[in-house]
Amino acid sequence: MFKFNFGDNIDEKEETPSSKVTTHVWLKSEQIEPATENDAILKDIISNCEENTFQYKSQVLKYFSTVDILNILRTSDECSLKNNLSVLDADNDHSDLQTAIYEGGLKIWECTYDLLQYIVNNNLNLKNKQTLDLGCGSGLIGILSLVENASFCTFQDYNAEILKYITIPNVILNNDAYLNKSNFYSGDWNSFVDLINHDNEEKKFDYIFTSETIYNIDCYEKLHEVFQKLLKKDGEIYLAAKSYYFGVGGGITSFKEFMEQKKIFQYKTCWTSSDGLKREILKISFS
Ligand SMILES: C[S@@+](CC[C@H](N)C(=O)[O-])C[C@H]1O[C@@H](n2cnc3c(N)ncnc32)[C@H](O)[C@@H]1O
Structure with missing residues (x-):
């Protein structure tokens, strides 16, 4: 076994003659405080980026053009910003994912729209609920929960820049x-x-929403742990994803098998796509 002594946040893979060793150093979690209104980049984004909308039934959600935001970051006077942003590198390389460096939050992935529509169509009652938008990217699902009067929403994304x-x-x-x-x-x-x-049950989440986050089988264990430790006893998880992620290996089918082996959660397929590559939404709760 090939090992570095960096601590817990490292994936180690066994070296075999036919496989290269891949060692990923995962970034530690931090709370990100929103910048103040006077922050130059935030001001620039708010004043100059084009607004897009997602409209479904009576709900209208707004989001800024990612292309415009990237242009602002690229031309920012803050040199340190230009040199250090993994999202700019990923965009320059036309790369959707770079394991443990950039995990895909720049674009809005298809299953986000599936989950937004599912929540609106099924009148999920989010009033006074605590929600987690896990792997949030644009944050549209968490924002919908706030529009629907959730009491509090936690947004999580791998990349602080996102x-x-x-x-x-x-x-x-x-x-x-x-x-x-x-x-x-x-x-x-x-x-x-x-x-x-949270040891305190009251502080755990009533709802965890997560879209397109199960493409990497190596991350199933820690994703499952988030579910297990942060969901209220009677809480619900809605997981939207493709059946299979070509070139990366994970997908709904293998995540279902993983949950069946763990025997902690039960799941139900509550929506399946009728077009294109098969996509599903799973409703997951404690067994
Ligand atoms: C493909 S993006 C999907 C973004 C968004 N949910 C959507 O559907 O548009 C996957 C997201 O999962 C999160 N993610 C993936 N692996 C992660 C990990 N090991 N730790 C934390 N976040 C991770 C990233 O933050 C990333 O935004």
Whole structure:
């Protein structure tokens, strides 16, 4: 076994003659405080980026153009910003995912729209509920929960830059008062769960929403732990994903098998796509 002594946040893979050793150093989770109104980049985003809308039935959610946000980051006078942003590197490389470096939060993935429509169509009652938008990217699902009067929403994304320059501006765009009912965490699920681990049942989540987060089988264990440690006893998880992620290996089928082996949760397929690559929404609760 090939090992570095870096601590818990490292994936180690056995070296075989036919496989290269892949060692991923996962970023530690941190709470991200929203910038103040005077922050130059935030001001620039809010004043100059094009607004898009997602409209479904009576709900209208707004989000800023990612292309415009990236242009602002690229031309920012703050050199340190230009040199250090993994989201800019990923965009320059036309890369959707770079394991443990950039996990895909820049674009809005298809299953986000499935889950938004599912929540609206099924009148999920989120009033006074505590919600977690896990792997939030744009944050549209968490924002919908706030529009639907959730009492509090936690937004989590692996990349702090996504939270600072995409999720938080989108929350502000919809209603800046929502910042009083939200918090934001970056970093790996392993350390996220330790950082916000709530022994107190009252502080756990009534609903965990997560879209397109099961593409990497190596992350199933820590994702499952987030579910297990942060969901209220009678809480519900809605997980939206593709049946199979070509080129990466994970997907709904293998995640169902993983849950069956663990025997902690029960699940029900509550929606399946009728077009294109098969997509599903699972409703998951404690067995
Ligand atoms: C493909 S993106 C999906 C973004 C968004 N949910 C959507 O549907 O548009 C996957 C998300 O999962 C999160 N993620 C994946 N692996 C993670 C890990 N090991 N720790 C923390 N977050 C992770 C990333 O933050 C990323 O935003």
